[in-house]
Amino acid sequence: MREGSVYEAGADRVDRxxxxxxxxxxxxxxxxxxxxxxxIPRPELRRVxxxxxxxxxxxxxxxxxxxxxxxxxxxxxxxxRLDCGxxxxxxFAEFSDTHRYDGKPYKLVDxxxxxxxxxxxLLWDTGLGGDILGQQVVDGVFTxxxxxxLVPQLAxxxxxxxxxxxxxxxxRHFDHIGQLGDFPRATLLIGAGDFAAIxxxxxxxxxxxxxxxxxxxxxxxxxxxxxxxxxxxxxxxxMPGHTPGHHALLVRLKGxxxxxxxxxxxxxTESFEHDQVPVFNTDRADxxxxxxxxxxxxxxxxxxxxIQHEPADVAKLxxxxxxxx
Numbered sequence: 001m002r003e004g005s006v007y008e009a010g011a012d013r014v015d016r017x018x019x020x021x022x023x024x025x026x027x028x029x030x031x032x033x034x035x036x037x038x039x040i041p042r043p044e045l046r047r048v049x050x051x052x053x054x055x056x057x058x059x060x061x062x063x064x065x066x067x068x069x070x071x072x073x074x075x076x077x078x079x080x081r082l083d084c085g086x087x088x089x090x091x092f093a094e095f096s097d098t099h100r101y102d103g104k105p106y107k108l109v110d111x112x113x114x115x116x117x118x119x120x121x122l123l124w125d126t127g128l129g130g131d132i133l134g135q136q137v138v139d140g141v142f143t144x145x146x147x148x149x150l151v152p153q154l155a156x157x158x159x160x161x162x163x164x165x166x167x168x169x170x171x172r173h174f175d176h177i178g179q180l181g182d183f184p185r186a187t188l189l190i191g192a193g194d195f196a197a198i199x200x201x202x203x204x205x206x207x208x209x210x211x212x213x214x215x216x217x218x219x220x221x222x223x224x225x226x227x228x229x230x231x232x233x234x235x236x237x238x239m240p241g242h243t244p245g246h247h248a249l250l251v252r253l254k255g256x257x258x259x260x261x262x263x264x265x266x267x268x269t270e271s272f273e274h275d276q277v278p279v280f281n282t283d284r285a286d287x288x289x290x291x292x293x294x295x296x297x298x299x300x301x302x303x304x305x306x307i308q309h310e311p312a313d314v315a316k317l318x319x320x321x322x323x324x325x
Contacts, residue, residue: 075118077233079251079259079324081317082153084127085110087175087309088143094279095267101276106268108309110175112150113261114159115251116323117229121159122166123186124249124261125308126150129178150179156321161185166228168236170263170308171243172198177208184211189228189236191245192221222247239265239294241287242278248294250303256324258303259317265294267309 087108092101113124130149137144151161167186170176172194180188188209198206199213211217220226222245226236236247242264249261266272277287298305307313317324 074231075120075229075233076116076325077251077253078116079253079256079317080114080157080320080322081314082112082114082127082150082320083109083148084112084125084150084179085132085144085146085175087128088145090141090143094141095271096276097279097281097284098276100274107311108267109311109314111306111308111314113249113251114154114157114164115234117234120165120229121163122168122189122228122234123150123164123183124168125170125176125263126167126179126183128175130182144175149182151182153320157323168228168247168249169194170248170261171246173243173264176264180208181210184217187218187220188212189220189222189226191238191240191243191247192223193240193244195219195221195245197244221245237294237297239263239290241265241283241285241290242281244282246290250297250301253325256304258301259324260294260298260301260303260305262294262305262307262313264309265290266307269307269310269312272305272307272310 087110089095089106089108092104092106093099095101095106110127111125112127115122115124127150128144128146130146132144133146133149135145154160154164161183162185164183164186166189167180167183168189169180169191171191198209206213212219222236222238224238226247228234228236233252235250237250239246239248246263246265248263248265251259251261253259262272266276267278270276275288275291277284281287297303304316305313306316
């Protein structure tokens with residue numbers, strides 16, 4: 001016999017002995033537990049083991065069922081872009097406090113958005129006032145036009161004003177609240193700082209907010225972020241600086257992915273790329289902090305950024321009456 005064969009035979013005997021002494025996989029018992037189990041007849045032991053397996057399976061089902069039910073019943077989210085006017089700016093100077101745009105013209109759009117969450121609707125911003133429909137109104141450096149009001153646009157997709165559960169306002173400026181009065185039954189969601197300012201010193205805007213100021217309609221003055229439907233699919237994000245209560249809106253779509261609506265955090269692609277702060281913003285430091293937050297959220301979520309006044313960004317979403325899902 002070769003030397004290697006003796007070695008292999010000895011190794012085989014050691015391996016058989018180790019296998020005999022090795023405890024069964026998954027059964028790590030002390031002497032006392034082993035004695036208890038050893039006293040149980042084998043048929044009974046098998047029944048005990050089957051019982052524990054059944055309990056484990058039931059526990060797993062108990063935790064898995066709600067998760068599966070949630071996945072099956074999570075409401076569908078749908079997003080429409082709406083035409084809320086156009087703003088031609090003859091001199092964009094006031095949109096940068098570092099003189100980046102002095103003497104330069106810029107064409108802006110005024111966009112609004114309808115979000116369906118199951119059977120509930122949220123309208124985000126309400127654009128220019130309906131009283132300028134079909135006109136060309138010059139107001140300082142702005143030339144304002146409105147081709148269609150919101151209510152007829154919603155009618156094209158079968159939505160009536162009374163079906164709108166929430167109206168969310170990114171901030172209190174005229175080009176975002178103009179048609180608010182057409183939705184008096186909706187609960188108003190607006191930044192707390194902006195709502196306080198409206199009550200204090202803006203009589204003209206206060207007229208548009210009358211049902212919510214006199215208690216006829218519900219209002220929530222939002223401090224910080226607001227998870228509108230409670231499931232993370234539609235979230236108002238606090239972005240103070242442009243105004244004290246300014247918000248952006250995050251919409252998570254199943255197919256299209258996250259969409260980040262800017263409010264007036266930025267007015268144009270150029271201002272987004274160069275972190276520009278308008279002269280008329282209420283707080284420069286807050287604006288810069290909100291710019292950082294907005295961009296980090298967009299990067300972390302890989303969100304589609306839609307600057308609400310930038311024509312190229314609004315065009316990232318399907319042309320109405322088509323929607324994004």
